[in-house]
Amino acid sequence: MxxxxxxxxxxxxxxxxxxxxxxxxxxxxxxxxxxxxxxxxxxxxxxxxxxxxxxxxxxxxxxxxxxxxxxxxxxxxxxxxxxxxxxxxxxxxxxxxxxxxxxxxxxxxxxxxxxxxxxxxxxxxxAGIPSFIAAAASAGLSLVSQQQRLTIMPGDADAETLHRLLSSNHVVVVMKLSQCQEAVKDFLRQNPQTTCHYFENVGTPEAYHTSLSDEILSRQFPYFSLCIIYPA
Amino acid sequence: MxxxxxxxxxxxxxxxxxxxxxxxxxxxxxxxxxxxxxxxxxxxxxxxxxxxxxxxxxxxxxxxxxxxxxxxxxxxxxxxxxxxxxxxxxxxxxxxxxxxxxxxxxxxxxxxxxxxxxxxxxxxxxAGIPSFIAAAASAGLSLVSQQQRLTIMPGDADAETLHRLLSSNHVVVVMKLSQCQEAVKDFLRQNPQTTCHYFENVGTPEAYHTSLSDEILSRQFPYFSLCIIYPA
CATH class of the missing domain: 3.40.1010.10 (Tetrapyrrole methylase, N-terminal domain)
Known part of the structure; x- marks a missing residue:
């Protein structure tokens, strides 16, 4: 069988x-x-x-x-x-x-x-392609290189956790981003030098990607959204 | 073009x-x-x-x-x-x-x-299937669920980092495992209750997987090896 x-x-x-x-x-x-x-x-x-x-x-x-x-x-x-x-x-x-x-x-x-x-x-x-891998490919990004670490987290990101991980050389992927929209936006406002790539609906005709802070801050994050944040 | x-x-x-x-x-x-x-x-x-x-x-x-x-x-x-x-x-x-x-x-x-x-x-x-995703599939594992976080790190794992991540609800994947063989083995010896899945040559006819601590400790880790360690 x-x-x-x-x-x-x-x-x-x-x-x-x-x-x-x-x-x-x-x-x-x-x-x-x-x-x-x-x-x-x-x-x-x-x-x-x-x-x-x-x-x-x-x-x-x-x-x-x-x-x-x-x-x-x-x-x-x-x-x-x-x-x-x-x-x-x-x-x-x-x-x-x-x-x-x-x-x-x-x-x-x-x-x-x-x-x-x-x-x-x-x-x-x-096995299948996870959305964060497809997101990186669609924007031509390397997720991790050399001694960097990669942390994937669900939509419970807060400023303190993001700070802690980024300052210890973790690249951070936040999935289910709509669940922590304000925390992530606050973090970006307070850390304007941060490199953040934001994605909606990866792998579909409605796919959207930006790394411009103003554009990210003005979006209403939908269910299928994620971001990749790089250490400075 | x-x-x-x-x-x-x-x-x-x-x-x-x-x-x-x-x-x-x-x-x-x-x-x-x-x-x-x-x-x-x-x-x-x-x-x-x-x-x-x-x-x-x-x-x-x-x-x-x-x-x-x-x-x-x-x-x-x-x-x-x-x-x-x-x-x-x-x-x-x-x-x-x-x-x-x-x-x-x-x-x-x-x-x-x-x-x-x-x-x-x-x-x-x-985009392609990363080895840690294929490893999880081959052993029928969930990598992360609920509020867990997933951290992928290269072969520079040490006991202190593993402790810190696991105790804050991170699942840890160590890639390039041959580069930190002794550190990982020491960690497993000192934490015998740890759930660790060890993989060699994922996705090839030589693929090998075990979660038995004795078997992991007796292996000489080859180049294509990785492990997935779960928080207690």
Whole structure:
């Protein structure tokens, strides 16, 4: 029987899928993908957009994830994904759970993978391009060189942490940037000499990048945004 | 004219190339790749191995990089790569400079890219799977979740730095692990409860992974090795 594959789709550009990932998607019977309803009630799924480019819509199974911080509601959806994985695996189907970005970087669906392992269902994980790697490539940047260190953090950046890391030669990537918008903007205002590259919607047609402080300060950071801050 | 592309090959498995990278390689007139002579005098090039799987050997241009820390000798090879990029670009050829792993993560060839930009030669950078992402996937690991931070560091890890990062909820990836072999082993001996995943030759047929402390301590870390250490 084929293990359940937790497959990374990369940041958005369908051609940033790996060759291995595309083969796995083509061989799958069922591909589970997350979707979220926006404030206007419209279902959005970057995962579906990526997969549809390869004409594989017919095997999609879309799960609506509740927005924001309702952990209990999310947990119920994960319970359903878990149960469906078990059932489909036992029916002998080739099941893929597709994830935007890379599944090892802040992907809470990893919890379902761990539950399957506990239930003795074989699983495999397929690597993808994380959004911060795609961001660096799109702007022609080196993330780390020589003795620099690279720290990736979720949207809980504060001025003190940024100071501490940057002054000890860490390059800092802040993901989920919309969650700490004011803290990062304050830091940039107080440290005008900082080199900060700001990105929205990396790997999509709406991609936006700037390293101009004024432009960064005037943006309303959307959900899919991140920044790369370099030590002086 | 086609920009000079700095292209990431990923960690070793030819199928971990992105679809975009393979297209770019197929369209190239010249693909520059690094190679290194080992202690026995045999030329080794993981980049060549990856590309050869796709039957593109005929366009390869191999550059021998001196081993170890002879910066001046490396610098002379980079001067030659730079000059060849300029000449081939001006002849209208489609030039690719291929790099193992991802070109934004500790790839000193980025220096050639920056020199080309200064010389007003257009360049683009193509994203690839970094070795630590492939390592996590191969072992079914989540690298970071929730409020954890992820720090990637080169082979200058010491016990104090590891302690400090781990105790402030950083997951730590140590690359170029052979350069700080004793420091990491000492840390593991002194902190036997630590969860450490150790990897050699990720993405190749010689890949090796263990999280057993005794096995890690008994290995002689080779050049292509890294570890992922989790906070308690």
């Amino acid at each position: 084929t293990p359940v594959t937790f497959l990374s789709l990369g940041p958005g550009d369908p051609e940033l899928l790996t060759i291995k990932a595309l083969k796995t998607l083509k061989d799958a019977d069922v591909v589970m993908v997350p979707a979220t309803r926006n404030r206007e009630g419209v279902m959005k799924s970057r995962a579906t957009d990526i997969i549809s480019e390869w004409h594989l819509e017919n095997r999609l199974m879309v799960y609506e994830l509740p927005m924001l911080e309702d952990r209990q509601a999310v947990s119920l959806v994960y319970d359903r994904i878990f149960a469906d994985c078990v059932r489909l695996f036992e029916e002998g189907r080739r099941v893929v759970v597709a994830v935007e970005g890379d599944v090892s970087i802040y992907a809470s669906i990893h919890y379902v993978m761990e539950r399957l392992e506990e239930a003795s269902i074989p699983v495999v994980q397929s | 086609t920009p000079v592309t700095f292209l990431s090959l990923g960690p070793g498995d030819p199928e971990l190339l992105t679809i975009k990278a393979l297209k770019t390689l197929k369209d190239a007139d010249v693909v520059m790749v690094p190679a290194t002579r080992n202690r026995e005098g045999v030329m080794k090039s993981r980049a060549t191995d990856i590309i050869s799987e796709w039957h593109l050997e005929n366009r390869l241009m191999v550059y021998e990089l001196p081993m170890l820390e002879d910066r001046q000798a490396v610098s002379l090879v980079y001067d030659r790569i730079f000059a060849d990029c300029v000449r081939l670009f001006e002849e209208g050829r489609r030039v690719v400079v291929a790099v193992e792993g991802d070109v934004s993560i500790y790839a000193s060839i980025h220096y050639v890219m920056e020199r080309l930009e200064e010389a007003s030669i257009p360049v683009v950078q193509s």
